[in-house]
Amino acid sequence: MTDQAHLHQQLIDRMTTGGSLRTEPWKQAAAAVPRHDFLRGGYFRRAVGTDFTAWETVREGDPGWLEGCYTDESLVTQIAGTIVPEDIRGRITREPTSSSTLPSLVLRMLEDLQVEDGHRVLEIGTGTGYSTALLCARLGEEAVTSIEYDPWVASRARAALGHLGTYPTLVTGDGLLGDDLGAPYDRVIATCGVRTVPQAWVEQTRPGGLILATICGWLGSSELARLTVHKDGTASGPLLGGGVSFMLARPHMPPPLGLLPDLEDGKERETATAADLLNNWTARFVTQLAVPGAQRLTMERDGRTEDVLVDVDTGSWAAVYQDGGRWLVRQGGPEPLWDAVEDHLGRWRHAGAPALEEFTVRLSPEGQAIDW
Known part of the structure; x- marks a missing residue:
């Protein structure tokens, strides 16, 4: 067994033991998709020895690159919207804007999506293409459509998927608008966070279909929701718990704070x-x-x-x-x-401070509501 194959198997074993990889079809899909093929452009890791968050590059061939590809960690692949590992020598302190999500979370979400043979899936956020490849390995490339907002990220994912001989339908555009041309879908899954689940996703999911999305806010708390679409054009379902966190979809990012108000004048x-x-x-x-x-x-x-x-x-x-x-x-x-x-x-504590798993999300053309 090669070093790569050994590292890949170790990752699968860890995900199985940890409970994120639970069923045989997804175990087979995970075994069929090598993560390092989606990280050949390198990634950023946190720099040590600084009192602020800085990033340094790890490129293909660098010591530890392959081992890092098969760690169960999120690996930053883009910073500040345009900067990638080959652009940098030394360190950078800007904010990450794209990453390869930790594999255990990717597989946990795919398991939670509850797909069945013959389902068609719309993925919002292609990213590196790793999760797209897993979906293709499970359902077949003809059943998968994936949308990526960033043209550069989309191009890299297309190349990585093509290198593996995998050709799903790839769309470059605003994932918040979904993909009306391919609708209706049996499942919609978002690999970015949203403040509110777009109504377009509901409209493009068949009645009885599921939407899996991470609902976030500007205070940094987020949770995964699994919503069932109903015949009347609404959707509802629970938060699943576990403290899932994703980068927000770029149109949902907070505005710059700018000049602060006079904090004495109140x-x-x-x-x-x-x-x-x-x-x-x-x-x-x-x-x-x-x-x-x-x-x-x-x-x-x-x-x-x-x-x-x-x-x-x-x-x-x-x-x-x-x-x-x-x-x-x-x-x-x-x-x-x-x-x-x-x-x-006060109302939350009066109700006994319920856990997020006891919250319900409801979507309608009028908007999104979350209660407990």
């Missing part, structure tokens, strides 16, 4: 809702439902730490901090953000 009062609740994954998800347009930052001001929520579109803001044994909030702008947070978190 009304201050005591609050029973502590800011450290925002460090809890589920409480933060609930907070996003309360203030979907808010972004969070932490600031050191006047010798204290303040958690600040800012809604760029409305100009509303809230700064929460601890003073001795009590918590204070100062708010400004047209909408009192922390009042909405208190209301939602």
Whole structure:
């Protein structure tokens, strides 16, 4: 057995033992698709020895490149929307914009998609093409359509898939619009995060079909949802739990914060809702439902730490901090953000602080609603 084959088998064994790879058809698909073929352009890894997040490149042939391809980790393949490993010597500190998702999450989601032989699948976010290849290995390339927003990423994926002799339908465009030409699909799966599930995906899924998507927010909490499409054009289903996280679809990214408002120009009062609740994954998800347009930052001001929520579109803001044994909030702008947070978190706690698996997502032409 070659080093590559040995590393590949070790990864499959780990995913099987960990429970993300559960059924024989997907085990066969995982065995048929070598991950390193989708990472020949290299990847970025976190640089060590710095007090900030920096990235350095690992190229094909570098020590550790092949081993890294078969780790169960997400590997960054693009930074700042255009920068790829062959562009860089040394380190870079910009934000990642594309990656090869950790294989256990890819296979967990494919298992959760509940495909059957003969199903047609629409994938939103081709990325490197690894998950697309897995779908093709399971269902056949004629059953798979994949959409990628970034033309460069789409081109790399097309080449990698072609190198393996795999030719699904590949579309370069806005995945949020889906693929009306190929509809209806039996399954839709998104490998990017969305704030709200697009109605186009519902319209392009047959009644009884499933949509699997990660619902995210600008406060950094997200969860996988599996939605069943109904005959009346609506869809509903549970969050699946597990703290799944993906990069947001680019049109769903938050706007730049720009110049911050004057955080002294607001009304201050005591609050029973502590800011450290925002460090809890589920409480933060609930907070996003309360203030979907808010972004969070932490600031050191006047010798204290303040958690600040800012809604760029409305100009509303809230700064929460601890003073001795009590918590204070100062708010400004047209909408009192922390009042909405208190209301939602209060109702959630009054209901017994249910886990995200107890939440239900409902979609209709009027919009998206999430409750518990």
